[in-house]
Amino acid sequence: MRRMVFAVFVVLLITPLASAADSDGDGYDDPSENYTVWDGADAYPNNPDIHEPVFSTGCDPPVATLDLGEPVTFTCTIGNEGPVALNVLIDVEEDTHLWDQFDPAHYDISSGEILELQVTLSGLSEGIAMAKLRIFARANNSASHTVDLPIEVTGDEWAGMNSHSEGSNPPDISFINHLIDDFSKWLTNHTPWQFSNMQAGIIVLVGSAGIIGTVRLYRARSVWRRNMQQKPTDDQRTEARFDAIRRSGTHEHHIEQTIPSSPEVIIRRKK
Ligand SMILES: [Ca+2]
Ligand SMILES: [Ca+2]
Numbered sequence: 001m002r003r004m005v006f007a008v009f010v011v012l013l014i015t016p017l018a019s020a021a022d023s024d025g026d027g028y029d030d031p032s033e034n035y036t037v038w039d040g041a042d043a044y045p046n047n048p049d050i051h052e053p054v055f056s057t058g059c060d061p062p063v064a065t066l067d068l069g070e071p072v073t074f075t076c077t078i079g080n081e082g083p084v085a086l087n088v089l090i091d092v093e094e095d096t097h098l099w100d101q102f103d104p105a106h107y108d109i110s111s112g113e114i115l116e117l118q119v120t121l122s123g124l125s126e127g128i129a130m131a132k133l134r135i136f137a138r139a140n141n142s143a144s145h146t147v148d149l150p151i152e153v154t155g156d157e158w159a160g161m162n163s164h165s166e167g168s169n170p171p172d173i174s175f176i177n178h179l180i181d182d183f184s185k186w187l188t189n190h191t192p193w194q195f196s197n198m199q200a201g202i203i204v205l206v207g208s209a210g211i212i213g214t215v216r217l218y219r220a221r222s223v224w225r226r227n228m229q230q231k232p233t234d235d236q237r238t239e240a241r242f243d244a245i246r247r248s249g250t251h252e253h254h255i256e257q258t259i260p261s262s263p264e265v266i267i268r269r270k271k
Contacts, residue, residue, distance in 0.1 A: 049260035058253030066123035070158035095129035123153035
């Protein structure tokens with residue numbers, strides 16, 4: 001009998017150490033250095049009603065219209081509404097009509113902190129597009145939170161495309177003349193014929209045009225292939241959401257109101 005009591009006493013002594021990790025008793029262990037929210041820990045260790053991380057988000061502008069090749073930069077805010085610091089992976093889910101220039105990366109967001117990110121996308125082909133800013137707060141899990149980035153891409157070529165390349169200060173191309181000069185000398189020395197600068201220049205031009213043409217053809221093909229993969233039903237769904245978001249116009253950084261209020265920490269003593 002005495003042994004039994006002793007055994008129970010020992011078990012009770014050890015039990016709090018083994019299970020102390022779950023403070024609110026919701027089945028999700030408290031985060032620690034070795035077991036973070038990213039690994040699956042409780043994002044609200046003192047609230048039994050919630051364990052998933054919650055974010056408040058917003059992107060500006062709420063909607064964008066782009067010409068082909070035109071870029072837009074969204075300023076997005078991501079707030080950590082929980083009491084625990086989080087490490088999150090943030091990326092952008094592309095759309096067939098867009099070119100995504102955002103590099104996925106991990107970010108640390110402490111409790112109450114608001115992270116600000118710049119997300120740049122360019123119009124690739126005509127259509128209604130919906131890119132998504134995705135926040136992954138758990139390893140090997142789907143996104144904890146997504147922000148829609150609705151973009152309409154027109155069929156027009158972006159005027160800024162030409163004004164960019166023909167800027168007020170044309171690039172210095174005198175080095176090309178030197179190159180052609182050297183090239184014509186090299187041709188004359190290494191072939192049985194006499195080459196003038198003009199002839200050498202034509203050879204260089206024809207060669208470069210061939211390379212540029214190949215690149216253009218490849219890019220056009222890859223755009224075409226991507227367009228072919230998209231389903232018309234997806235397009236209709238995206239258009240409906242795009243319209244809904246444009247009409248509502250409430251796409252500012254919005255604070256999450258649905259977090260259940262945290263009760264006092266329950267301290268259980270086993271006697
Ligand atoms: Ca818990
Ligand atoms: Ca909890």
